[in-house]
Amino acid sequence: MEDAIRTLGFVRHEAARHLRAGYSSTVGLLLLDWSPAFTDIARGVDDTTAARGLTVLISNSTRDTTREETSLRLFSEQRVAGLIVVPHDTSGEGLHRIRAGGIPVVIVDRAETGDQGLSVAVDDITGGELAARHIIGLGHRHIAFVGDEAAALPVQDRLTGVLKAIAETGGDIRLDVLPADLTAEAGRETGEQLAAMPPGKRPTAVMTGVDLLAVGVLQALLQHGIRVPQDISLMGYDDIPFARQLSVPLTTVRRPHYDMGTTAAEMLVTALSGQAPQTRHVVFQPELVVRESTAEHPTRPRRGRNP
Amino acid sequence: MEDAIRTLGFVRHEAARHLRAGYSSTVGLLLLDWSPAFTDIARGVDDTTAARGLTVLISNSTRDTTREETSLRLFSEQRVAGLIVVPHDTSGEGLHRIRAGGIPVVIVDRAETGDQGLSVAVDDITGGELAARHIIGLGHRHIAFVGDEAAALPVQDRLTGVLKAIAETGGDIRLDVLPADLTAEAGRETGEQLAAMPPGKRPTAVMTGVDLLAVGVLQALLQHGIRVPQDISLMGYDDIPFARQLSVPLTTVRRPHYDMGTTAAEMLVTALSGQAPQTRHVVFQPELVVRESTAEHPTRPRRGRNP
DNA sequence: CTGTTAGCGCATTCAC
DNA sequence: GTGAATGCGCTAACAG
Numbered sequence: 053m054e055d056a057i058r059t060l061g062f063v064r065h066e067a068a069r070h071l072r073a074g075y076s077s078t079v080g081l082l083l084l085d086w087s088p089a090f091t092d093i094a095r096g097v098d099d100t101t102a103a104r105g106l107t108v109l110i111s112n113s114t115r116d117t118t119r120e121e122t123s124l125r126l127f128s129e130q131r132v133a134g135l136i137v138v139p140h141d142t143s144g145e146g147l148h149r150i151r152a153g154g155i156p157v158v159i160v161d162r163a164e165t166g167d168q169g170l171s172v173a174v175d176d177i178t179g180g181e182l183a184a185r186h187i188i189g190l191g192h193r194h195i196a197f198v199g200d201e202a203a204a205l206p207v208q209d210r211l212t213g214v215l216k217a218i219a220e221t222g223g224d225i226r227l228d229v230l231p232a233d234l235t236a237e238a239g240r241e242t243g244e245q246l247a248a249m250p251p252g253k254r255p256t257a258v259m260t261g262v263d264l265l266a267v268g269v270l271q272a273l274l275q276h277g278i279r280v281p282q283d284i285s286l287m288g289y290d291d292i293p294f295a296r297q298l299s300v301p302l303t304t305v306r307r308p309h310y311d312m313g314t315t316a317a318e319m320l321v322t323a324l325s326g327q328a329p330q331t332r333h334v335v336f337q338p339e340l341v342v343r344e345s346t347a348e349h350p351t352r353p354r355r356g357r358n359p
Numbered sequence: 360m361e362d363a364i365r366t367l368g369f370v371r372h373e374a375a376r377h378l379r380a381g382y383s384s385t386v387g388l389l390l391l392d393w394s395p396a397f398t399d400i401a402r403g404v405d406d407t408t409a410a411r412g413l414t415v416l417i418s419n420s421t422r423d424t425t426r427e428e429t430s431l432r433l434f435s436e437q438r439v440a441g442l443i444v445v446p447h448d449t450s451g452e453g454l455h456r457i458r459a460g461g462i463p464v465v466i467v468d469r470a471e472t473g474d475q476g477l478s479v480a481v482d483d484i485t486g487g488e489l490a491a492r493h494i495i496g497l498g499h500r501h502i503a504f505v506g507d508e509a510a511a512l513p514v515q516d517r518l519t520g521v522l523k524a525i526a527e528t529g530g531d532i533r534l535d536v537l538p539a540d541l542t543a544e545a546g547r548e549t550g551e552q553l554a555a556m557p558p559g560k561r562p563t564a565v566m567t568g569v570d571l572l573a574v575g576v577l578q579a580l581l582q583h584g585i586r587v588p589q590d591i592s593l594m595g596y597d598d599i600p601f602a603r604q605l606s607v608p609l610t611t612v613r614r615p616h617y618d619m620g621t622t623a624a625e626m627l628v629t630a631l632s633g634q635a636p637q638t639r640h641v642v643f644q645p646e647l648v649v650r651e652s653t654a655e656h657p658t659r660p661r662r663g664r665n666p
Numbered sequence: 667c668t669g670t671t672a673g674c675g676c677a678t679t680c681a682c
Numbered sequence: 683g684t685g686a687a688t689g690c691g692c693t694a695a696c697a698g
Contacts, residue, residue, distance in 0.1 A: 068675035
């Protein structure tokens, strides 16, 4: 019988099965873009769901509210069994509708609370503090933060952490916030700006909202003969796989993207099986990774050495 | 009316629509893995299909025949409208069944011919020649090729090109083929082997089947104090986005992965609309990208300078 | 132009 | 145990 099915080339019609059964074995994954951090999350989700026989519908919002809404509507129409979403900041409406529809949604990269939803996030405020303390501890007093404070919530959190760390130290520290999209190209442009400043007026340390920005900044700086870390310390955020391989191995703050993906997928699978989740909201702690792109401020020696 | 639909929260049931209409608006994308080159292809496919309102089901075979078959079966069950597949080398059967089923399939990264299928590939034999000529032109006479000759067909093509270029020069060139999986980790291991050889017996130039391998080789070499390119020239293949950002910017051969993705998706869209394709088989030409990881062989000066 | 109906392929139910 | 009937939600065809 099984043999006959195979020989005759019969293939089950999933749409019909789905319609009849009332449930599907497809889950949706909505990313913000295809950058390395999100690709790692996708890998984690993919590995976990594939092992469970689930199919994954992947979409990316390109950080655009309209495209996000469209993707969510398409997912709804597909009647996905569940959804893993890295939300764009202005979202909310479409997600509420879906959750109201009763299908489980795991929010990734945005801290949630309450006993309704499911989420996987990273404590980026602490991450920002970690980064800033490292830089401040190195003696830097004029720091730049590169990143789009206006757009991405997790980047805002990092900046909040930086400000918190600065506030704690007392207050003779200057922080310039340089808005930029979260791409290597935007990093390059910011690097150009930095390079164009007179050396005396330049920040001595640059922190970026994401590693991708640091990649661009680094490239522009080196191209203009500005040495990293001797002339400027540079620090990223994310620890994407290539951070350690850059021309100057990047000091950064690690976020466990792959694990975020597997965790989100596991939470979703649990929810799909109807079980109560162990924890509704997982928050990963970021970790400082010191490599070679940061160094002590050259003209301001360590406290207690020189007068 | 439209308003009423929106207010009442009505969402079309895609599975029912699909079942009734007999066709779906979902296409499948089957990758070999989530490495940067394939992610770029996915980006291209995603951008193109999203603009057309198509949903993309993404899966990866992890270069495993069984997983490939499973993915293809799942795609069949979903009755995807079309398929874009980067095939694992031992595949064929499952694809034939699907094509026999009449749904259009675009094969990516494998040269196809004939007036039946659709394909997007790169002339990797020429790419291999390009790479080898560059290395040979630099005066290297003992070369290593790192890559899994046994597994991936495109990598075999590159090696074929290398051998061709070597044959053309006459014959005092030694080529060591070092098998390795196509990962940075495998590259690291190969780099360790290279570092362990006595300097005199070491190849003076290393070509890798993919950039990811070169990343690992470079890391291991530098860690053992072997300078690139002064002690060993290193050359990759692919030109992944990070190749230029490595600690030593990588000389490599560029393949236009993103464009391969958009092209494959456009061919699929054309086929779905029932039109005859302009060309069934697109072959991109690779391009040599010389950066800083390759240099002249130190002990063998350029012809015509010293005796 | 609006309203009704039939049937896509499956899984579940009920009859045998 | 095997076999036929039903209906999931849509859309195309048809009737009014």
